[in-house]
Amino acid sequence: MDQIKATLYSKTDPALGSVTIQFPIHRKEYDRVLEQLKPLGIGSPLDQDCQIETLDSHYPILKRLEETLVNLDELDYLAKRLDNIDEKATTFQGAAAAEGITSIQDFINLTFCCQDTTVITDFSELEEVGREHCIKNDGLTVDEYYSIDGRAEALK
8 A cells, every 4th residue: 555655856956856756665666766766866775865845645744754854765664664553543643743753763663652552532431541541551351441540541
């Protein structure tokens, strides 16, 4: 599934134009993508040399990466990580907003720990949300589940 569509250009020489790439990059397409970026002088495997002009994704929080420098492989890796957390999109975006995340490295790191985060979208069910959070993160038994003050846990 294509998670991200980014238009990239060279910050040092924007007059060279831009290239739009779908991420994650499929293995068979990787060399072709590098050839597209070569005339722009970007796509280094080591440097953050790709300036993001625009970024489209079903994760609106990733718009924060626009006008930042990224490494092509980092952006590709983020897209691959997002494929693995697709069902947790609300949690990922909520955690990124709460933490004020704006860098590619922090977005990547968040993909490894957002499953430990609970985003409350319905505040009328705090008791249940708090208990579910404890079960998810603490592995409680059924008896322990009912002994927890779920509202207090949700507010924490």
